Amino acid sequence: MVSSRFRSKYDHTIDEKGRLSFPSRFRDVLRQYESDVLIVTPWNNHLRAYPESEWAAIEDKMESEGREQPDDLGRIIRYVQAGIIECALDKQGRILLPPALRCDLGLKKDIVLNGMVHWVEIWDKDVWNDEHKATREHFGEHAKSIRKMGII
Numbered sequence: 001m002v003s004s005r006f007r008s009k010y011d012h013t014i015d016e017k018g019r020l021s022f023p024s025r026f027r028d029v030l031r032q033y034e035s036d037v038l039i040v041t042p043w044n045n046h047l048r049a050y051p052e053s054e055w056a057a058i059e060d061k062m063e064s065e066g067r068e069q070p071d072d073l074g075r076i077i078r079y080v081q082a083g084i085i086e087c088a089l090d091k092q093g094r095i096l097l098p099p100a101l102r103c104d105l106g107l108k109k110d111i112v113l114n115g116m117v118h119w120v121e122i123w124d125k126d127v128w129n130d131e132h133k134a135t136r137e138h139f140g141e142h143a144k145s146i147r148k149m150g151i152i
Contacts, residue, residue, distance in 0.1 A: 002032040006115030011125065013109050018102060019094040020111060026120055027093050038095060040122070042083040042105060045131075047122035049087070049095075054118050097122075 010023045022030075022038075030036065033051035040049045050058070062077050083104075087095035097107065110125035123131070 002029070004029045004032055005117045006120050007117070008115050010113045012111050012113060014097065014102065014107065014111055018097050018099060019090070020097055020113075020122070021092070021094050022089055022120075023113060024093065026113065026115065027089065030089070036089045038087045038089070038120075040085050040087050040095070040097070040101075041080050042101070043080065043121075045105065045127055046124075047097075047101070047105060047107075048116075049120045049122060050118070052086075 006026055006029050008025065010026075012021050012023070014020050030038070030051055033053055035052050037052050038049040039052055039055035040047050041055075059081075062081075083101065085098060085101060087097070089095060101107075105124065106127065107122070107124045108126075112121075112123045112125050112128040114121040114123065114128070
């Protein structure tokens with residue numbers, strides 16, 4: 001049973017070989033999934049990295065419920081599925097991001113890893129900073145949705 005979650009933001013760099021250090025706190029959470037493999041997939045303007053079991057549950061849901069959705073959802077599923085890479089952590093706790101994937105998403109040297117409870121987002125730092133700023137500037141617009149969830 002997984003008791004920890006992926007939380008917080010970490011700044012890292014991609015080395016010249018395309019390796020990215022996965023934060024030790026995130027490695028601790030991944031160990032609770034009894035795996036050292038991440039399923040990494042493109043997600044709009046960043047990557048998402050899932051433990052294998054979390055991604056398997058998403059695939060099952062896409063397979064069962066995706067057929068009932070509009071045809072344009074198939075395009076998104078195809079985009080996400082086609083871009084998947086399985087990344088095993090090396091002995092130093094790094095994952096290898098292939099050049100084509102880095103290039104496609106504009107991932108340069110400076111990277112932000114953002115814990116999202118059940119997965120980790122991997123952002124180019126400049127793109128993350130723009131996204132973070134836009135979210136902060138429009139935070140109040142989401143207050144109604146946050147209240148409906150019972151958070152505030």
